Amino acid sequence: MSHLFDHHGAENTGYSQPQGLPTKGQATVPKGLIRKNQARWPRLSEPEMVRHYTWLSKRNFGIDTGFYPLGSCTMKHNPRVNEVIAQLPGIADIHPHLPEHHLQGLLSIYYEMQHMLEICAGMDQVTLQPVAGAQGEFTAVRCIQEYFRLRGEDQRTKVIVPDSAHGTNPASAAMAGFEIVEIPSREDGRIDLDALAAVADETTAAMMITNPNTLGLFEADISAASAIVHAAGGQMYYDGANFNAILGITSPGLMGFDAVHFNLHKTFSQPHGGGGPGSGPIGVKAHLAPFLPGPLAARRTPTAEERSQAVDEHWYHWLEPEHSIGKVQQWHGNAGAVIRCWAYYRRYGNGLTTMSEHAVLNANYLRHAIHREAKRIGVDHLFIDGAETDIAKHEFTLSMQPAKDALGISAMDVAKGLLDRGYMAPTVYFPLVVPECMMIEPTETESKDTLDTFAKHFVEVLTVDPEVLHQAPITTPVRRVDEVYAARNLCLRHPFDDA
């Protein structure tokens, strides 16, 4: 144990101020704001400081410390070669204000990344500006809004979402000022075309949906859904958080979508969690391209004069779309995240298709392994599989409602029990349409052995005395917290004894 504030080193150790700052008498800080007492900086030597942060890192759980089957979030292995490439001086030290002819390397990476994503999505133009999936959603919805405004179709004020949608979909549309129309899913969790046809009309701006959907099921009727929305004059928006299931196999363009976002930090690796940093590029069909936020990386053949400066025969440059909605992020988005994902894609190449195939195979293997184990020890009646007789895509849902009814074991109990067995918990209570939902996504890089062992542990949790399980987790640095209390009573400072 080596807590930062538990060291009481000599005064003025552990930090030093640069020379030449104004002294007390000539302070530029307004009088009322000047400290009366010296700040209680921790006083540590360098090794104590190192121990503190190492100690903190060991209290964390991450993809590098264990299996992380967090559904919907795609927490996959992040190859270290990405870091090496992102930290090359020619990339990491670039200043965003450098003139274009000094930026040909970065621009070529941006250009290639846009182009690769355009092909994967079946879209005509990608922008790398947004830095999260949710921001991509908002950006695309705003582009759609401007598109209709320019066409004089201001009456399109509604966005349709299925009741299984990720919360960011209705939130992004609402932020742009749209009214949300929610449609119920069918019994099997898929889109209800009749319910869609009943609400799609001349007030519809767009439908937002992901495929495979949030239950990990492929929406086979997606082209029919696109046709219904297009016939009503609306646009189709693809939530790309589930790209890990379909890359190189099909594309939103083929399904009839007009706009998509990518979560590069999910599909293309990039350490994420804890709020960032991420990258949420969007791709659109040609009719929406003039509204994208700039700058976009573009390419043209250089003039003879330019050729003398250019690093290769192509001349890359930044481009502002004609009717751009404006920037949604400073500079060129999260360049570091884009570079890591570019490095990842360059290593995989056409193997990205294999990545998706393995992600789907692993999910279905794990799903069946859990059933097999549950049957073996006789607890297979304690959960319901969201995919049932179907094939799941890269993730699947289990409803713990039967376990709750029979034993009082909730999805939250199972999640906490898994923490004690050294796993990150799967996603719980999402999507909302599945009662006591657990959503599991193994990703493509986990071995058969890891999946088999996890299946055993998962099922074993259901055999624990419910009274004992309610106490879990007992092995983690922090036990089960009262989440409502924690959210309402934020404590963001160190509690000094005398404070």
Ligand SMILES: *Cc1c(COP(=O)(O)O)cnc(C)c1O
């Ligand atoms: C993660 C996710 C989002 C939002 O993406 P962020 O990058 O976290 O903002 C949207 N939809 C689905 C289905 C997701 O899983």
